[in-house]
Amino acid sequence: MLALDGVTKVYRTGVFGGGDLTAVRDVSFEVQPGEVVSLIGESGSGKTTIGRMILRLTSVSGGTITLDGVDVSTVKGGGLRGYYRKVQGVFQDPFSSYNPIFKADRVFAMIREAYFPGVGGAEWRHKVGASLEAVRLDPDQVLGKYPHQLSGGQLQRLLIARALLLDIRLLVADEIISMLDASTRIDVLNLLADLKARGLGILFITHDLSLGNYVSEKTVILRRGAVVEMGATERVFGNPLHPYTRKLLASVPQLHKRWEPLAAEPEPADGQPLVRAEDDHFVAGGVRR
Amino acid sequence: MSTVSLRVENLKVWYRTLRGDVQALDDVTFTVADGEIMGLAGESGSGKSTLGKSLIRLDGRMRHVGGTVELDGKELPIWDSGKMNGFRFKEVSIIPQYAMSAMNPTRKIGRLVEDLLESRGVGFAGVRAELDRRLALVELSRDVLDRYPIELSGGMKQRMVMVLSTLLNPSLLIADEVTSALDVSTQKAVAETLVGFRDRGFVKSMIVITHDVSLVYQIADTIMVMYAGKLAEKAPTDVLVGAPRHPYTQALISSLPEVGVRYAEKRLTGIPGTPPSLLHPPAGCRFRDRCPLAFDKCLEEPPFVEIEPDHFVACWKAS
Numbered sequence: 109m110l111a112l113d114g115v116t117k118v119y120r121t122g123v124f125g126g127g128d129l130t131a132v133r134d135v136s137f138e139v140q141p142g143e144v145v146s147l148i149g150e151s152g153s154g155k156t157t158i159g160r161m162i163l164r165l166t167s168v169s170g171g172t173i174t175l176d177g178v179d180v181s182t183v184k185g186g187g188l189r190g191y192y193r194k195v196q197g198v199f200q201d202p203f204s205s206y207n208p209i210f211k212a213d214r215v216f217a218m219i220r221e222a223y224f225p226g227v228g229g230a231e232w233r234h235k236v237g238a239s240l241e242a243v244r245l246d247p248d249q250v251l252g253k254y255p256h257q258l259s260g261g262q263l264q265r266l267l268i269a270r271a272l273l274l275d276i277r278l279l280v281a282d283e284i285i286s287m288l289d290a291s292t293r294i295d296v297l298n299l300l301a302d303l304k305a306r307g308l309g310i311l312f313i314t315h316d317l318s319l320g321n322y323v324s325e326k327t328v329i330l331r332r333g334a335v336v337e338m339g340a341t342e343r344v345f346g347n348p349l350h351p352y353t354r355k356l357l358a359s360v361p362q363l364h365k366r367w368e369p370l371a372a373e374p375e376p377a378d379g380q381p382l383v384r385a386e387d388d389h390f391v392a393g394g395v396r397r
Numbered sequence: 398m399s400t401v402s403l404r405v406e407n408l409k410v411w412y413r414t415l416r417g418d419v420q421a422l423d424d425v426t427f428t429v430a431d432g433e434i435m436g437l438a439g440e441s442g443s444g445k446s447t448l449g450k451s452l453i454r455l456d457g458r459m460r461h462v463g464g465t466v467e468l469d470g471k472e473l474p475i476w477d478s479g480k481m482n483g484f485r486f487k488e489v490s491i492i493p494q495y496a497m498s499a500m501n502p503t504r505k506i507g508r509l510v511e512d513l514l515e516s517r518g519v520g521f522a523g524v525r526a527e528l529d530r531r532l533a534l535v536e537l538s539r540d541v542l543d544r545y546p547i548e549l550s551g552g553m554k555q556r557m558v559m560v561l562s563t564l565l566n567p568s569l570l571i572a573d574e575v576t577s578a579l580d581v582s583t584q585k586a587v588a589e590t591l592v593g594f595r596d597r598g599f600v601k602s603m604i605v606i607t608h609d610v611s612l613v614y615q616i617a618d619t620i621m622v623m624y625a626g627k628l629a630e631k632a633p634t635d636v637l638v639g640a641p642r643h644p645y646t647q648a649l650i651s652s653l654p655e656v657g658v659r660y661a662e663k664r665l666t667g668i669p670g671t672p673p674s675l676l677h678p679p680a681g682c683r684f685r686d687r688c689p690l691a692f693d694k695c696l697e698e699p700p701f702v703e704i705e706p707d708h709f710v711a712c713w714k715a716s
Contacts, residue, residue, distance in 0.1 A: 150580035259671050289440035290608065291668035294652045298667075301660045315580065322654035322665075345656060359585040361611040362655050363638055367585060 109309050110139040110162065110195075110278050114171035117157050117333075131157045133334040133379070134171065137326075139278060139309040144300065146312040146320030146341070149330035150356075155313045158330075159280045162311065163197045164188065175278070193223060196271035200283040202263035206255040212263065213251050215270045223274060239269040242306075243299055261292035265299065272303075279303070282313040297323050317360050321345050329353050334378055339389035349391040351375050402602040403429040403452075403569055408464035410451045418460075419675045421447040423626045425464070426701060427709070429569070434595055434603045436613025436634070438649075439623035442672060446494070448623070449571045449606045451475060453489050469568055469601075486517055490567035490600075494574045496558040500546040506557060507542030510564075517565065524564060531560045531599075535590055552583045559590060563599045570600040574607055588616050611653060614638050619707070622646050625672045625683040628701050632708040642704065642715040645684045682712070690714050 117132040132154040139145045149155040160166045162173055164180065173180040175194065183191050199205060206212055216236055220227065227235070240247050243265040250262055258266070264284055271279055281300065285293040300310055301323050314320050320327055321341060328338040329350070337350040348354045351373040358370045380393035406426050412419040422444045429435050439445040450456065452466060452475065461476035468488060474480040493499050501509055510528065511521045529539050535556040546554060555575065563570060572591060576584040594600055607613055613620055614634055621631040622643065630643040641647045648668045658665065670687040673679055681696040682688070688695070694713045701711040710716065 150582070290610070291440060291649055291652050293667070294654065294665050295667040297654070298660065298664065317581070318654045318656045318658075321656050322658055322660050342659070356581055357656065359581040360656055361584070361588075361609065361615045363611045363614055363650065363653060364655070367589075367615050 109141050111174050112136050115168060115173060116170035118169040131333050135335055137328050139311055141307045141309050142304045144304060144310045144312050144324040145326040146314060146324035147328050148314055148317060148320045150315060153330040154333040155330055156282055159282045159313050163280055193274045194276055195278045196276045197280040198267045198284050201287055202260050208255055212253055212255045212258055212266055219270055219273050239272045242272055243269045260288045261296055264296055278309045280311045317356060332378055336392045343389040349385050349395050400431045401428045402431045404467040406465050409462035410447055411460050411462050412458050413460055417676055420678055421626050421675055425628055427631055429602045431601055434617045436617035436620040437604055437606045438610045438613060438620060443623040444626040445606050445623050446573060449573050452571060453485060453491050487565050488567055489569045490562045491571040492559055492562045492575050496555045497551050499558050502546050505543060505545055535560055555587060563594055566599055568601045570603045572605045592616050626675050627683055628711060630710045636708055642710045643712045644688050644690050
């Protein structure tokens with residue numbers, strides 16, 4: 109469905125754009141319908157930039173992003189509107205995604221104006237109801253409320269419901285639960301996993317390895333803009349081959365398992381090509397022993 | 398771990414708002430032993446940061462309503478900001494939540510340290526050797542003293558603030574969400590540095606405030622869980638994580654995904670509902686509305702009692 113092929117992003121830096129900063133370097137992966145792919149990286153790894161390029165919020169410097177074979181960066185005008193019917197994003201901070209002056213359900217009205225001007229009132233209410241049901245929100249509790257009256261989890265679920273109104277095929281979820289409390293974040297995470305059953309593809313961008321591991325079928329690990337390891341989630345987490353992945357895994361605080369001193373492994377340099385290590389498991393620079 | 402370092406009794410700190418008092422910290426009683434690292438865990442609005450701040454500096458909206466705080470046998474005058482100046486930095490110190498922006502950007506770090514020491518009547522020359530030793534310990538070169546905060550990376554600033562906060566060997570250190578803005582690998586290094594500070598005797602006891610139970614599990618001796626302004630449970634780390642007795646702690650711990658737990662194999666569940674408003678909190682147990690075990694008696698407030706040695710729980714079903 110969605111395919112990234114050699115995607116690169118270079119930011120111009122400096123007063124006169126004299127310097128270059130490569131934020132994303134030659135990244136290729138795919139998201140299939142009904143699949144959650146987690147994109148994991150630390151700050152500065154380019155994970156958010158990749159999400160923004162897919163959502164057309166920033167331009168692509170090199171390589172291509174295609175949705176069902178159509179190059180995303182060439183769609184314009186009405187085509188772009190059609191693209192946003194299929195691809196939507198939800199971001200980290202639910203409290204700043206809303207305009208605090210208006211009621212939170214205004215995000216639904218805006219979708220109606222832009223995409224469904226011909227739909228009648230009763231039909232629209234039915235559609236909103238179905239969408240809220242899909243994200244397990246009670247309409248009485250959330251409709252007609254201001255953002256400050258709702259919890260972070262409710263606001264994030266409203267935004268997902270808004271995206272579902274459009275019959276989207278791909279959801280880009282950028283750190284959507286990092287600002288939520290532990291007891292509520294798992295519900296939003298379960299919701300994402302349930303949406304797979306609708307055939308939705310989800311790109312789950314996160315810095316938290318345990319969340320990515322819990323929810324996704326495929327995992328892509330980024331370091332300084334490049335993929336260091338990717339493949340089926342159980343292979344990447346069960347048998348991490350790249351020293352960087354091993355270091356990340358050893359540093360995640362876990363319950364029931366204390367940190368162990370980790371023997372320092374030399375980390376291979378950037379820019380090594382991905383090599384197939386086993387079925388559905390690729391590692392930059394190949395397997396070293 | 399026998400002698401008590403910090404003793405907090407019936408502490409109440411409320412926030413003044415136009416709509417009334419928010420009872421953010423309501424009748425909190427606990428002790429921290431000498432040499433103990435206590436993890437303080439809770440969700441947003443549970444009062445954990447309010448508790449941390451109360452022990453060092455009440456901000457303008459916070460009001461000390463009742464209760465006492467004793468550190469090494471001396472009472473801390475937490476209601477009097479002026480008197481607390483004699484204790485801050487020397488006896489009680491804090492690593493603030495946003496350590497990255499905690500330093501004055503217009504001063505070189507060395508000057509900043511000098512000013513800070515001067516304000517406490519300590520000569521810079523006298524501690525210079527110790528400062529250099531501690532900078533080396535956290536792998537900062539002594540050149541950082543000639544630099545401005547903006548020239549340091551986030552992790553470096555964090556370590557600089559850690560060295561600064563503990564420079565005068567305070568008895569109690571409060572670390573407020575010090576690792577939450579950091580990457581996992583830096584997070585581990587910072588957390589281990591905290592333990593190192595205790596082991597080397599730079600600080601006697603420590604309260605590590607966090608929303609992340611798995612992080613304090615790594616470094617703390619005991620963990621205390623707060624819910625809606627009240628203490629829910631305090632126990633040695635392995636007991637709290639392995640055999641929690643408060644229904645809130647149990648639900649919280651079982652809702653955390655770990656590496657290795659997958660949705661396809663084991664579906665975790667959250668806690669339905671939201672915490673009560675602290676503007677007019679309900680009488681009785683504040684977790685009642687979300688608790689699967691709630692019964693009639695929960696309309697009365699459960700006391701925070703010791704059910705086993707060092708294991709305190711505020712729940713009728715646990716005692």
